[in-house]
Every structure is written in structure tokens, then in C-alpha cells.
Amino acid sequence: MKIKRKTFSADVPSMAMGDIIFTLLIFFVILARAQDDSHLKWEPAKSPDVDQAKHALASVVIDVNNKLYLNGQPIGVSQLAGALKERLGNAPAGERTVLLKVHREATAQFFEPVIEAISEAGGDLLHVLEQERDDKKQARAP
Amino acid sequence: MKLRLKRNKLMAEPPAMATGDIAFILIIFFLVCVSVQPDSGREQQIPRSESKEQKTEQSKNIEVAMTRDRATINGNPVPNEEFVGRLRTMLASKQRPEDRIVVVKSRQDTPYMWWIKVTGWIEEAGGIITLQLEEERTVVTP
Numbered sequence: 001m002k003i004k005r006k007t008f009s010a011d012v013p014s015m016a017m018g019d020i021i022f023t024l025l026i027f028f029v030i031l032a033r034a035q036d037d038s039h040l041k042w043e044p045a046k047s048p049d050v051d052q053a054k055h056a057l058a059s060v061v062i063d064v065n066n067k068l069y070l071n072g073q074p075i076g077v078s079q080l081a082g083a084l085k086e087r088l089g090n091a092p093a094g095e096r097t098v099l100l101k102v103h104r105e106a107t108a109q110f111f112e113p114v115i116e117a118i119s120e121a122g123g124d125l126l127h128v129l130e131q132e133r134d135d136k137k138q139a140r141a142p
Numbered sequence: 143m144k145l146r147l148k149r150n151k152l153m154a155e156p157p158a159m160a161t162g163d164i165a166f167i168l169i170i171f172f173l174v175c176v177s178v179q180p181d182s183g184r185e186q187q188i189p190r191s192e193s194k195e196q197k198t199e200q201s202k203n204i205e206v207a208m209t210r211d212r213a214t215i216n217g218n219p220v221p222n223e224e225f226v227g228r229l230r231t232m233l234a235s236k237q238r239p240e241d242r243i244v245v246v247k248s249r250q251d252t253p254y255m256w257w258i259k260v261t262g263w264i265e266e267a268g269g270i271i272t273l274q275l276e277e278e279r280t281v282v283t284p
Contacts, residue, residue: 019163026174045255047262053181099181104255108208108248111257112275119188127258128183 037061037072042103046132053126056097058087060118064103066110077113084121098123186261189243189272203241203272204232206264208248213260225260229267244269 042063060080061069068075070083088096098118102111118125206229207214213225220228229244236242244264248257261271 019167023167023170026170030174045258047184047258049262050182050184053183056181099183101181102254104253106254107250108252108254108257109250111254112248112273115188116273116275125186125188126183127186128181129258131182 037069037101040069040072040101042101043105044101044128044130045104047127047129048132050129050131053099053128054097055095056099056126057091057095058084058123059099059101060084060114061101062103062106062110062114064105066103066106068110068114077117080114080117081120084118084123088121088123094124096122096124097126099126099128101128184258184262186265186271189270203243203245204229204269205245205247206260208246208252208257208260210249210251210253211256226263226267229264229269233268239270242268242270243272245272245274247274 037059040061040063042061059071061072063069068077068080070080071087075083084098088098098121100111100114100118102114115125205216207217212219213222214220215225215229215232233242233244246261246264264271
């Protein structure tokens with residue numbers, strides 16, 4: 001006697017396709033855009049006029065402990081110019097943006113040599129700052 | 143005689159089974175919004191560092207010196223509110239870019255937030271920033 005086995009269909013429901021694609025899209029957006037220096041602790045200085053940052057080829061951070069990082073990896077200031085030159089490669093002018101994220105309390109002895117190294121590597125320096133809100137002005141306004 | 147037509151009322155509620163998926167997608171969506179928030183900041187053009195041969199040329203340029211909370215123009219202390227105006231007046235007669243260079247000297251304990259404010263004023267006045275760093279040299283005595 002033959003026993004018939006039940007067959008189950010194991011298809012992915014077509015209704016869920018939209019959700020799956022949306023989730024994948026978000027996943028790849030995160031991979032492409034997430035900064036790998038997000039774990040570092042630093043507070044930006046404030047400035048009244050700031051612009052949106054362009055796509056950057058490198059990100060340099062001086063954290064609350066005055067330690068220097070290039071794309072999230074610790075680096076010495078003497079190696080910075082060489083490492084930046086390597087990363088910037090032959091990118092044309094205007095597309096050689098280097099983000100500089102300096103903790104607001106860091107002193108010149110730490111950040112000036114870094115600025116010099118970025119300039120030596122031929123990077124387009126962009127200080128990452130926070131928009132300063134002029135609360136006093138707003139309060140005075142009618 | 144009035145005819146009353148009964149309309150079929152359709153249920154348009156989302157299935158309760160999908161609530162978990164919806165919440166998950168929403169969490170991811172807001173996480174992405176936070177993580178890909180673009181950096182904002184200020185571009186700064188700093189000429190590449192050069193050796194000391196240009197010292198005579200530099201002596202003609204305006205010099206801004208910074209301490210922890212003060213800034214001077216050519217050695218004269220200037221109140222913060224007058225800084226831009228005074229520098230603009232000094233730069234008004236200078237047309238060539240090389241004449242508009244402002245040499246920035248900072249004491250080692252100058253904080254970044256003060257430095258960024260003063261360099262912002264220099265740029266606002268139309269100056270081109272050049273850093274003058276103290277060079278460290280090791281002298282071996284016999």
C-alpha cells in the first residue's frame with residue numbers, strides 16, 4: 001500500500017517582496033554611508049555659518065583625550081600626511097575632501113600639526129562643526 | 143418610496159500578525175535617519191606648508207596671534223566685536239591674493255573652539271589663512 005506524502009510549498013510569499021527589498025536597501029545604505037568613527041567621543045565646536053559636508057574620502061578625528069584617528073583607526077601625527085596621500089590618491093581637486101572632527105576643547109598643539117598634515121597631503125579641509133543657534137537674537141525678535 | 147441599499151463594509155485593518163514586522167521596519171528606518179545624518183561644517187583653504195625661505199615675504203603680511211581667549215592683529219590687542227572691521231580695513235587696499243595672506247600664530251594652549259571662531263573672522267574679513275607653526279628641532283650637544 002502506498003502512502004501519499006503531503007507536499008508543502010516553500011515559496012517566499014510574493015506579498016513580502018516589497019518589505020524584503022526595502023530592508024535590503026536600508027542595509028546597503030547603512031553599509032555605504034555609516035561612518036566607522038562613530039564610536040569615538042568628541043564634541044564639535046560651534047559656528048554660526050556651516051554648510052553641508054560633501055562626500056569625503058577620509059575622516060580625521062581628535063577625540064576628548066587628544067588622540068588622533070584616521071577613519072576610526074589610531075594613527076600618529078607623523079604618519080598622517082603619508083596615509084592621507086595614499087587614501088586621496090589621484091582624486092581631482094574638489095573631490096579630495098577630508099573631514100576634520102576636533103573636540104572643542106582640544107588645544108593648538110594637537111590640532112595644528114593635523115591641519116598642516118592635511119594641507120601637506122593636498123586634502124580639501126572641512127572642519128566638522130555644529131550650527132550655532134543665536135537664541136538671543138530670536139528672543140529679541142518680535 | 144425610498145430604497146435603502148446596504149453597502150458591504152470592508153475591513154481595512156492591517157493584520158495583527160504584521161505588527162512586529164512593521165515596528166521592526168520603522169525602527170530600522172529611524173536608525174538609518176540618525177546614522178546617515180550628514181555632517182555639516184566649514185571648508186578652509188590652507189596653502190601647503192613651505193620652508194622658511196619666504197620669511198621676508200611673510201613679514202609684509204598681517205599677523206594674527208592667538209592666546210587662550212584673546213587675539214591680536216600685528217601685536218595689538220583687538221576687542222572681539224571690532225576684529226572683523228579692523229582686519230577688513232587693513233585688507234581693503236590689498237588686491238593680490240598673496241597680499242591678503244594672514245599669518246596665524248597660536249599659542250599651544252589655544253582651544254579649538256576659539257581658534258575656529260577667530261579664523262572664521264579672518265575669512266569673513268577676506269583674509270587667506272596661513273598657519274605659522276613652531277618647528278621642533280633636536281639639538282645634540284657634545
